Amino acid sequence: MEKIWFDEYKRTGIQDKITLPAENTSLVDIFESNLKKYSTRDAFVFMDKKITYQELDVASRKFAVYLQSLGLSKGARVAVMMPNVLQYPVASLAIIRAGYVLVNVNPLYTSRELEHQLNDAGVEALIIIENFATVYQKILGKTPVKHVVVASVGDMLGFVKGHIVNFVLRSVRKQIPAWDIPGHIRFNDAINKVNPNQYKRPNVTLSDLAVLQYTGGTTGVAKGAELTHRNLIANILQIQNLFDSKFKQVDAADIAEFRMISALPLYHILAFTVCELYGMCQGATNLLIANPRDLPALIKEIDKFKPTIFPGVNTLFNALINNESFRQLDHSKMKLTVGGGMAVLPSTAAAWKKYTGVIIHEGYGLSETSPVAVFNPPVSEEFSGAIGIPIPSTDVAILDDDGKEVPLGERGEIAIRGPQVMKGYWNRPDETAKVMTEDGYFRTGDIGIMDERGYIKIVDRKKDMILVSGFNVYPNEIEEVISQHPKVLEVAAIGVADEKSGEVPKLFVVKKDPSLTTEELLAFAKQNLTGYKRPRYVEFMDDLPKSNVGKILRKELRTQSK
Numbered sequence: 001m002e003k004i005w006f007d008e009y010k011r012t013g014i015q016d017k018i019t020l021p022a023e024n025t026s027l028v029d030i031f032e033s034n035l036k037k038y039s040t041r042d043a044f045v046f047m048d049k050k051i052t053y054q055e056l057d058v059a060s061r062k063f064a065v066y067l068q069s070l071g072l073s074k075g076a077r078v079a080v081m082m083p084n085v086l087q088y089p090v091a092s093l094a095i096i097r098a099g100y101v102l103v104n105v106n107p108l109y110t111s112r113e114l115e116h117q118l119n120d121a122g123v124e125a126l127i128i129i130e131n132f133a134t135v136y137q138k139i140l141g142k143t144p145v146k147h148v149v150v151a152s153v154g155d156m157l158g159f160v161k162g163h164i165v166n167f168v169l170r171s172v173r174k175q176i177p178a179w180d181i182p183g184h185i186r187f188n189d190a191i192n193k194v195n196p197n198q199y200k201r202p203n204v205t206l207s208d209l210a211v212l213q214y215t216g217g218t219t220g221v222a223k224g225a226e227l228t229h230r231n232l233i234a235n236i237l238q239i240q241n242l243f244d245s246k247f248k249q250v251d252a253a254d255i256a257e258f259r260m261i262s263a264l265p266l267y268h269i270l271a272f273t274v275c276e277l278y279g280m281c282q283g284a285t286n287l288l289i290a291n292p293r294d295l296p297a298l299i300k301e302i303d304k305f306k307p308t309i310f311p312g313v314n315t316l317f318n319a320l321i322n323n324e325s326f327r328q329l330d331h332s333k334m335k336l337t338v339g340g341g342m343a344v345l346p347s348t349a350a351a352w353k354k355y356t357g358v359i360i361h362e363g364y365g366l367s368e369t370s371p372v373a374v375f376n377p378p379v380s381e382e383f384s385g386a387i388g389i390p391i392p393s394t395d396v397a398i399l400d401d402d403g404k405e406v407p408l409g410e411r412g413e414i415a416i417r418g419p420q421v422m423k424g425y426w427n428r429p430d431e432t433a434k435v436m437t438e439d440g441y442f443r444t445g446d447i448g449i450m451d452e453r454g455y456i457k458i459v460d461r462k463k464d465m466i467l468v469s470g471f472n473v474y475p476n477e478i479e480e481v482i483s484q485h486p487k488v489l490e491v492a493a494i495g496v497a498d499e500k501s502g503e504v505p506k507l508f509v510v511k512k513d514p515s516l517t518t519e520e521l522l523a524f525a526k527q528n529l530t531g532y533k534r535p536r537y538v539e540f541m542d543d544l545p546k547s548n549v550g551k552i553l554r555k556e557l558r559t560q561s562k
Helices: 006-012 025-035 055-067 086-097 111-121 130-137 159-173 187-192 231-249 267-279 295-304 314-321 346-356 429-435 475-482 519-530 554-561
Strands: 042-046 049-054 075-083 102-104 123-129 147-151 208-215 223-228 260-262 285-289 309-312 338-340 360-365 372-375 397-399 414-417 442-450 458-462 466-468 471-473 488-498 500-509 537-540
Touching: 006 042, 025 055, 025 086, 025 231, 025 267, 049 055, 055 086, 055 187, 086 102, 086 123, 086 147, 086 187, 086 223, 086 267, 102 111, 111 123, 111 130, 111 223, 111 309, 123 130, 123 309, 130 147, 130 159, 159 475, 208 267, 208 397, 223 231, 231 267, 231 338, 231 372, 260 267, 260 295, 260 360, 267 285, 267 309, 295 314, 295 346, 309 314, 309 519, 314 346, 338 346, 346 360, 397 442, 466 488, 466 500, 466 519, 475 488, 475 500, 475 519, 488 554
Parallel strands: 042 285, 075 102, 075 123, 102 208, 123 147, 260 285, 260 309, 309 338, 338 360, 500 537
Antiparallel strands: 042 049, 208 223, 360 372, 397 414, 414 442, 442 458, 466 471, 488 500
């Protein structure tokens, strides 16, 4: 397909290509260069505690030394299970600086979900926040984890404030679960027991694996997208290329220091790449928000911080613009709002511009693409309603079921080729083969249309994926859990529209035992599924619609629910 988006690049000042560094380069080089370059700037802010790039350099180097002291081999998988607290950037940088592979884990996972991911990735060390340590306790001895580091929210907030925060959180839980994990070490103790001068720089290259980012991919089985140093560095450069087209037109005094808000969780690939990695390469100050659902607290932080860049999802933007306190804030410092994870609704975009004066620039990507692959030019002066055009050094094709490109304006599966596309799925060559074409395109499973300007609009999903507040929820996983209930004969899960979350899961159930109730099923789901994966509605049926070969027809259930 002719690269019809080149004209849009020229119009908006975006370059069509990026230049990757030499093969012997890695994220370690990127980290060390920028940690030194921006040493005096504030890197992260959490609960009014600031750490500079120099402090981040020392802390992450010390934690890297601790990890290396454990005797782990190059490429060992180390998991981080925590929300947006100061320990997350320290730990994530340290893992990569030590030559290991970062495995991001949702801290809200149930024990069942955590057990699967730790086993699948072969995780040898786990860094976990104390508040969620009880989840790991339930699976002690069932995973390959040999080393556990436990962090408390207040550990990096200073002696007095840290003790107060930890005391309050422990009082709420009425226990200190970390005490029951044999052989664990406290995060601060791990850092303080080593000398940063003992750090041994690993021999890693662009081809080495850097991150295992778990996703459902094209099925409901959670699997790790293998993101190499090349994938992530490429996406950093691609994002930088895009955003430079905007910021070189802004008064230099306004962006002398980037201020980015991380309200999205850093364990999610969007925030990890855009906020942490790209932000660090710009010397940005990142405001960490652990709980964006606490709107009054979030708005107070926004008022104090006044971000330059605001990445988010539609549900967050919508909640904020419907809050009078947020509307009254001074938004003059905000220069770019980035929408991703789920579709940005036109009504949300219009209200956001009305109250902030800033256009939401929507993009598109997946864990498998590091994640950004398509984006609206940041200098655009109106909300397009589309996910944008392919970013630099990225090809997008719209394919039919036979893998052939469809004419402009016709529907087809969005397929992506570029340096940010994953190496494959961890230990799943069969699943990798299903999504990669012979000429290197990754088939996303999303159905889109490309217009004559190169703009792409998503119109449907080939997958049966449910999108809840920007998080992928796969019916197969929900069905597998619910089917284990002794009173359930058959079950199917679909997504139904929801004003707050975009979609929520709904169950269709055939009873094995007539006494089964909706309340029983929802309680069972609560025990076994993370909050956003839990069904919100249950409908009992005598039979589920099936094809001639016995496959449940979710499409008919979706039609029935409209």
